[in-house]
Amino acid sequence: MRKSWWKILCVALLAYAVIGGILLPVPEIPQLQETIRNLYYHVCMWFAMMILFTTSVVYSIKYLRTLDISYDLRARSFAAVGLVMGLLGYGTGAIWAAYTWADPNNPAYASFGSIAREPKLIGAAMAILVYFAYFILRDSVTDMDRRARVSAVYNIFAYAMLFPSIWIVPRLLPSLHPGQEGNPALNFNDIDARMRMVFYPAVIGWTLLGAWIATLKIRLDILREKKWSNA
Template sequence: MKKWWWKILCIVLLVYTLIAGLLWNNVPRLPQLNETIRNLYFHVCMWFAMMILFIISAVQAVKYLRTNDLHHDTRSREYATIGIIFGILGYATGAIWMSYTWVDPNRPAYESFSQIAKEPKLIGAAIALLIYFAYLVLRDSISDIDKRARIGAVYNIFAFAFLFPAIWIIPRLLPSLHPGGEGPGGVRTDNPALDFKALAPQMRLVFYPAIIGWTLLGVWITTLKIRLKALKEKTYLQ
């Protein structure tokens, strides 16, 4: 365990997130959201971790194309994998959260679900995740090592470029129930998570450490996978 200080930081921040996020009585009393506002420390952080891991993955892909060093290729692939896992977790937690806050109890369930299914944020995130699934399928289906690395890196950069319209631009231009973008009352909150006007200031004390903690956890798991893969390759060569 070399350079272990950030792992301890990760554990401390996450334990703090769990305890303060669940117990600290400083969340605003909002109608409809009620106590579920605490999901901000978990659901939103999943997406943050996913985005940061995807950014690292794209940077590693660019590094591979510049240097032709295969280490960068495996790093790029593992960061993308863990990013996808965090994306799926974000989707699943969002599904749970929305079924308690967006679903209209006065209407039949399928009607409100058919409305929720049209949410631009859900569709955008689904498209982005599917494109990254395709990255894994494409990269792992090529058996030639150099070709695999090169095509994978190029496709990775394309997939990262597609995150911009799919997650960061289009959903924010369309009306949506989800915070961020044009709200139902025509109120603009431009960024779903980092909008300083919309987020209660006392919640940031837990929210920012939570983002850092969850992201570090993702990076930790990824480094484990990268090291394991390097070991495997070494044993194949011997």
């Protein structure tokens, strides 16, 4: 495989995240119990999404500076894989919340109504929809250069929208989601040292997996471009 050291690193880190993530000790927290291990999977999806979207916007800016169409292909693929990671983060969050926030058999837990009003969920849904609009906008413009330019500008707007919708607003409103008063999982005081040993490698592993899929898509797109320009 071409330049494969980081792919091997990705596989090793993910194997560690799955095996170590399930078997290594975690702090005992009421209500969360063993589900705290979801930190290695659910939270990593959002971290990977954020890093992939950042990569995408960097390529969009590079496109606007150079007008080189290959940067546009890269921006698109990284945004696509970031969106998949975001959807997986949303889905896994729904499963996790269903068993730790609301429980119809336990009146001490919140009702569904308060979950539907969760600012973090609404913000995340907004961010995902803004990125869906990016793909709809892209594919509705047929002229290649115009599509690249319009979608690069929109990508910068979409990236800017991430900050109010998933970082700022959820922290201003009351929420059941943890980490509202600081940087969840990044703060050295609120995450257990034993969990950090798995969490950070897991973030890198899942991000590299996303980057791997994105590079495959980019290479296919470049091949397709070559085929068209030769034909």
